[in-house]
Amino acid sequence: MSDFDGAAFTRFLGTFADRLHERRDELTQLDSAIGDADHGINMDRGFSAVRGKLPELDGADLGSAAKQVGMTLISTVGGASGPLYGTFFLRLATAFGERTEVTAPELGAALRAALDGVIQRGKATLDDKTMVDALSPAVDAFEAAAADGIGPALEAAVAAAIAGRDRITPLVARKGRASYLGERSANHQDPGATSTTILIESLRDAVAEG
Amino acid sequence: MSDFDGAAFTRFLGTFADRLHERRDELTQLDSAIGDADHGINMDRGFSAVRGKLPELDGADLGSAAKQVGMTLISTVGGASGPLYGTFFLRLATAFGERTEVTAPELGAALRAALDGVIQRGKATLDDKTMVDALSPAVDAFEAAAADGIGPALEAAVAAAIAGRDRITPLVARKGRASYLGERSANHQDPGATSTTILIESLRDAVAEG
Amino acid sequence: MKKLINAPDAVVDEALAGMVAAHGDLLRLIEPNVVVRADAPRQGKVGVISGGGSGHEPMHGGFVGLGMLDAACPGAVFTSPVPDQMLAATKAVDGGAGVLHIVKNYTGDVMNFELAAELAQAEGIEVTSVVVADDVAVQDSLYTAGRRGVGGTVLAEKIVGAAAEEGQDLAAVTALCQRVQDNVRSMGMALTSCTVPAAGKPTFEIGDDEMEVGVGIHGEPGRERRKLAGADEITEALLTPILDDLPFGSGDRVLAFVNGMGGTPLIELYVVYNKVAGMCRDRGVTIERNLVGSYITSLEMAGCSITILKLDDEMTRLWDAPVHTAALRWGA
Amino acid sequence: MKKLINAPDAVVDEALAGMVAAHGDLLRLIEPNVVVRADAPRQGKVGVISGGGSGHEPMHGGFVGLGMLDAACPGAVFTSPVPDQMLAATKAVDGGAGVLHIVKNYTGDVMNFELAAELAQAEGIEVTSVVVADDVAVQDSLYTAGRRGVGGTVLAEKIVGAAAEEGQDLAAVTALCQRVQDNVRSMGMALTSCTVPAAGKPTFEIGDDEMEVGVGIHGEPGRERRKLAGADEITEALLTPILDDLPFGSGDRVLAFVNGMGGTPLIELYVVYNKVAGMCRDRGVTIERNLVGSYITSLEMAGCSITILKLDDEMTRLWDAPVHTAALRWGA
Numbered sequence A, B: 001m002s003d004f005d006g007a008a009f010t011r012f013l014g015t016f017a018d019r020l021h022e023r024r025d026e027l028t029q030l031d032s033a034i035g036d037a038d039h040g041i042n043m044d045r046g047f048s049a050v051r052g053k054l055p056e057l058d059g060a061d062l063g064s065a066a067k068q069v070g071m072t073l074i075s076t077v078g079g080a081s082g083p084l085y086g087t088f089f090l091r092l093a094t095a096f097g098e099r100t101e102v103t104a105p106e107l108g109a110a111l112r113a114a115l116d117g118v119i120q121r122g123k124a125t126l127d128d129k130t131m132v133d134a135l136s137p138a139v140d141a142f143e144a145a146a147a148d149g150i151g152p153a154l155e156a157a158v159a160a161a162i163a164g165r166d167r168i169t170p171l172v173a174r175k176g177r178a179s180y181l182g183e184r185s186a187n188h189q190d191p192g193a194t195s196t197t198i199l200i201e202s203l204r205d206a207v208a209e210g
Numbered sequence C, D: 001m002k003k004l005i006n007a008p009d010a011v012v013d014e015a016l017a018g019m020v021a022a023h024g025d026l027l028r029l030i031e032p033n034v035v036v037r038a039d040a041p042r043q044g045k046v047g048v049i050s051g052g053g054s055g056h057e058p059m060h061g062g063f064v065g066l067g068m069l070d071a072a073c074p075g076a077v078f079t080s081p082v083p084d085q086m087l088a089a090t091k092a093v094d095g096g097a098g099v100l101h102i103v104k105n106y107t108g109d110v111m112n113f114e115l116a117a118e119l120a121q122a123e124g125i126e127v128t129s130v131v132v133a134d135d136v137a138v139q140d141s142l143y144t145a146g147r148r149g150v151g152g153t154v155l156a157e158k159i160v161g162a163a164a165e166e167g168q169d170l171a172a173v174t175a176l177c178q179r180v181q182d183n184v185r186s187m188g189m190a191l192t193s194c195t196v197p198a199a200g201k202p203t204f205e206i207g208d209d210e211m212e213v214g215v216g217i218h219g220e221p222g223r224e225r226r227k228l229a230g231a232d233e234i235t236e237a238l239l240t241p242i243l244d245d246l247p248f249g250s251g252d253r254v255l256a257f258v259n260g261m262g263g264t265p266l267i268e269l270y271v272v273y274n275k276v277a278g279m280c281r282d283r284g285v286t287i288e289r290n291l292v293g294s295y296i297t298s299l300e301m302a303g304c305s306i307t308i309l310k311l312d313d314e315m316t317r318l319w320d321a322p323v324h325t326a327a328l329r330w331g332a
């Protein structure tokens, strides 16, 4: 039985692109406080480009679709989030291969591979106060609940991402621009962890619509 | 009989210097509106230097005292007001010569010579909206009343200076920086006409104190 | 007032001390506050000096050196220098071939330079003066103070300095300076006011959606206040009156100078230059040389000015000639 | 937002177009937004490229030309460029002797350059990278992103570019760049914030009596906010940690670089330099070369940074070597 297919993937990309656009200023505001005021702008630039590519993805297998997305992000976003989100989708692509649909456990394995890619690329560990602190618990929660089906698994993942995003708000950043602020980075919500949470939410909602 | 002597001249210089210092910001404000925000600063710089020279002037004849003042202003004020006020005092010096005291009519003639010097140096005519519009009527009024004595003559000069200063406020400037503003220079009080009015007032009060 | 200064009345002296510390190979300071070329006087060479209020850096001190100025006289901020300075400068650079005074057309500058010239001539030094008055924002009229001297001054100092360096005599150097003046036009605008240190607050108030068009270089308000516009529209508002004034026409070869007022970063000046290049192309005017940067400023004012000089072969050759100053350097 | 721009997302492209229009003799633009030295590639010469977010002008595009960079990759404002740009730049300047990437230490810059280097190596081009991390405001630690790359980058690009120009090979050029990095330290401060065009409002709010000490070059707040102080006190707050860090000591010969953040006029930078010169004198540190001006900026931010490089004979010789770029030029 299919839990996640190309249609769900493109729905997810469209939803994520819409929400990044809607929340562009919010993300940029968060980045103003502890970064350089461009995270919303960067993500919106990248996913507007991805939206433009959606027609081409129509009918493509999950692997080539995810690869297209990853390459597009790397070529349009720049900054730290470009290579990181780009790597996320390139690793999804490798995991999906030529499959046109995957089961919840398979999606979980793909998300795990994507997380590992982000960690390799950015060398961030938990509590460095980055997107990893939202993504990592989300992947753990998804895998733990995958057996109950993709819906519940994604619900669990969203809850974990939100919890992770908020858990690190009080922390002092050790990676990314926020680390330059030292103590002053404490008690500010991390922009990347916020956009990553939006990613997981978009995934859940896109699947639910299916 | 003596109407104006070295003591009165130094009293006048001290009074004028004090008032320029007190009204420094007011003059600079006026110059901000239609100039470059430095008239009060320039005049205060120049007459603080003059104040420093007062001890030396003690006992000097009127001519050499006035010359000292003129040279000091030329060397310390800069801007348009430096050469203009400097010339004013240099011409007074020539008129005073080696006299140690002068009568009201003689003072009137000296002021006339000083006015002519300012006009020659700056090439301003009446209604150009400059210090000349305060100085010129003041000298006319002084000469007309000189026969009544120096007190009444200076009272008349002050009234004429104030009237001249205010008469040109509505005008469009044709000389000095204010002229660069064109129509926008209208309805602003001229800084130089204001400092010149303060000069005449200081002269009156210094003489009255005697 | 937010500035990197210590005390308002120490700014000029401390900045001069810093300049001399940084560029001791090019210049030295003599009393009373005159920036003199290190190797002045040069026997047989016409001396070229200029001066004006401070707050326009790098003008004029940054232009003292080989192939440009022999001395610069910095006054208090926005206040023309005193004759004593120009007299000392004239004596310090006189190599027996006479001295040219390049004077920006401001009542104060003109009168103080006049006094200095009279004193220098009284001491037997041959002095000529050329008054630069290139600001098209101001009506050119005999009944007023006339046009301000702005960006054209920078170009005049470079070209005329090169002529003096190659040994042209006082008459030739003076005539050339007048020729530059006759062929150069400028106009400026401001996005923000600036603060005269001794005054302590902005010279004028301006709204976030307003700009001043037709400003000079002393933080004074401009000819008119307008609604804030985009860079292209602003460039048109400045360049059109400039091109129409001389006028500059098809086939003319020019030097285009986009200048920052002090608080405007280079990225914005290049956006303006991009439009200047396009407009000149459309008019058939060939930009043969250009200069983009903040060379004649109004303290920290944000804004820009545009200057266009109609070149002839001699001017172009002298513009290209070696120059080695703190602010302009090439061929050396 | 008061800027001389047309549309926020057009700023970078229009400024680049203006740069190429003004400096067509030095550089050209290739897809995707790469500023390349006009005569690149030069056979047998090591290529030297850099890049980073825009908003730091003249860095890096203004440093492309003889004796400095072969190409520069400008990203969006304050956003590191994408690998496609560095790959295109690397290919465009490769003269068969390999290409050095000078990377400022920001997570984004490092990762994007890494990706580009992997792609270029996959295409058979020899690529080395040196990461500049000279900002002493940030603790140097293995557990964090480490120090930012700031003013030292400008000095590295000039010195290393000269070495490549005189024919040194990739290993030597790379080692030299590392040596500059190991001997340079910087720190910066801000009087005002700046506004990212696409964001439309200042990155941070700051009071009239406050300043940010320990800022980078991306308009980010600094290490700490302090009460506004005078130029001398500010200079001490920046220079003392710099001198103590390497440390720089008596007998050292250095290059002192006082940099403006974009909105600060030259007159203020000279006031700061005056204090820098005095402090170095007191410490027995000899300033052998200096640079004063706005070369690595944060849009229109008002403020300054100080960079001190411990020189050796080779660095001094290469600093003096001819350079001809839009922003730095001498000996040519």
Ligand SMILES: Nc1ncnc2c1ncn2[C@@H]1O[C@H](COP(=O)(O)OP(=O)(O)O)[C@@H](O)[C@H]1O
Pocket: A031, A035, A036, A038, A039, A040, A042, A043, A078, A079, A080, A081, A082, A084, A118, A122, A123, A124, A129, A130, A131, A132, A175, A176, A177, A190, A191, A192, A193, D078, D079, D080, D107, D108, D109
């Ligand atoms: N080394 C890293 N590993 C993982 N995520 C990181 C790392 N560095 C930064 N990030 C994430 O990137 C976000 C900032 O992205 P963005 O603002 O687009 O890039 P930049 O910091 O280059 O401006 C941060 O909020 C953080 O979550």
Ligand SMILES: Nc1ncnc2c1ncn2[C@@H]1O[C@H](COP(=O)(O)OP(=O)(O)O)[C@@H](O)[C@H]1O
Pocket: B031, B035, B036, B038, B039, B040, B042, B043, B078, B079, B080, B081, B082, B084, B118, B122, B123, B124, B129, B130, B131, B132, B175, B176, B177, B190, B191, B192, B193, C078, C079, C080, C107, C108, C109
């Ligand atoms: N040509 C002139 N003749 C007479 N007075 C003049 C002339 N030009 C300017 N002034 C006077 O000088 C005043 C400005 O002096 P000041 O601000 O000290 O010099 P500057 O204009 O050089 O900054 C004006 O208000 C005006 O009264």
Ligand SMILES: [Mg+2]
Pocket: A031, A035, A036, A037, A038, A039, A079, A177
């Ligand atoms: Mg950011």
Ligand SMILES: [Mg+2]
Pocket: B031, B035, B036, B037, B038, B039, B079, B177
């Ligand atoms: Mg004035």
Ligand SMILES: [Mg+2]
Pocket: B036, B038, B079, B080, C053, C078, C079, C080, C108
């Ligand atoms: Mg003035």
Ligand SMILES: [Mg+2]
Pocket: A036, A038, A079, A080, D053, D078, D079, D080, D108
């Ligand atoms: Mg960024």
